[in-house]
Amino acid sequence: MFLPEYAIEAKDLVKTYPATKTTPEMRALKGIDLAIPRGSIFGLLGPNGAGKSTFINTLAGLTKKTSGTVRIWGRDIDERPRDARAAIGVVPQEIAADPFFTPREALEVQAGMYGVPRQERRTDELLAALGLADKAKAYVRQLSGGMKRRLMVAKAMVHNPPVLILDEPTAGVDVELRRQLWNYVLELNRRGVTIVLTTHYLEEAQELCDQIAIINRGQVVACEPTTTLLRRMDTRNVIVTPAEPVAAAPQLEGFETRSRAGGAFAVTYRTGESSVEQVLAAVRASGLHIKDIATEDPDLEDIFLALTYAAPEAAEV
Numbered sequence: 001m002f003l004p005e006y007a008i009e010a011k012d013l014v015k016t017y018p019a020t021k022t023t024p025e026m027r028a029l030k031g032i033d034l035a036i037p038r039g040s041i042f043g044l045l046g047p048n049g050a051g052k053s054t055f056i057n058t059l060a061g062l063t064k065k066t067s068g069t070v071r072i073w074g075r076d077i078d079e080r081p082r083d084a085r086a087a088i089g090v091v092p093q094e095i096a097a098d099p100f101f102t103p104r105e106a107l108e109v110q111a112g113m114y115g116v117p118r119q120e121r122r123t124d125e126l127l128a129a130l131g132l133a134d135k136a137k138a139y140v141r142q143l144s145g146g147m148k149r150r151l152m153v154a155k156a157m158v159h160n161p162p163v164l165i166l167d168e169p170t171a172g173v174d175v176e177l178r179r180q181l182w183n184y185v186l187e188l189n190r191r192g193v194t195i196v197l198t199t200h201y202l203e204e205a206q207e208l209c210d211q212i213a214i215i216n217r218g219q220v221v222a223c224e225p226t227t228t229l230l231r232r233m234d235t236r237n238v239i240v241t242p243a244e245p246v247a248a249a250p251q252l253e254g255f256e257t258r259s260r261a262g263g264a265f266a267v268t269y270r271t272g273e274s275s276v277e278q279v280l281a282a283v284r285a286s287g288l289h290i291k292d293i294a295t296e297d298p299d300l301e302d303i304f305l306a307l308t309y310a311a312p313e314a315a316e317v
């Protein structure tokens, strides 16, 4: 069996949405280079509008790229579009299930669309794995939101693809279901399936993903093993408790600030560029009196902010 080093490889991937009567041309992907190792759980993080969905839709063959190359499981999406598409299952952000099918029918129809022969179908296995066995014959419209989402995962897996892509899989999903979904995703990964997911839940990415790419405004700003990303960053937090509690963190020139419980706030600084002294000077200059301070190592959220904060809008091209 052919096993590529990378499940997905994108080189200089560009996507420009053409201008419409009401919107200007939009360069959603500005030359993305990403190599997603086979067998990884790869997190794609970025703020809204960063280009995550555009990237995923390009992989899935739903959006036509402007330029660049993409290989899925070693198959170029221009040269071997069908083979490339057969190698991925995509769980879209929106729930789009036909309300008049039962979950069993939905999976059978999907398998038929992928040309999976009857004897190779895994309908029962998938229904069981996603906790839908007892709903196999209910109409999809009768399922809860969480069940519908699990059905979407099952649909993405009917053709047994080596790569599963999940676009914001746990947005609006309750804690219990999230755990169930992750257990299944982890199980798939143990069986060798490469997982790519986009998420806003930084904690989730930190916990689950072995590699993380951060994209912002159509560009990759970081791509590393999660542990390296966390270690490499030279950011620190200073937690400031002001004499008078503040409702919102003050804006400080050159620093990221976020409010904390009890009227305190965190100031993130880079150790190579400034110091606790400078942070405290900036706090005092803003007119606040300091009651107490503490320092803290960064988590992914701080790194994310530090990396996505830099480029001002004016630098956009």
Ligand code: ADP
Pocket: 017, 026, 027, 028, 046, 047, 048, 049, 050, 051, 052, 053, 054, 055
């Ligand atoms: P994300 O998934 O990270 O939130 P998207 O890929 O959805 O980001 O969007 C990236 C940029 O492309 C945004 O500025 C968005 O408005 C724009 N965009 C997305 N889809 C379209 C489209 N179909 N037509 C025009 N612009 C789009």
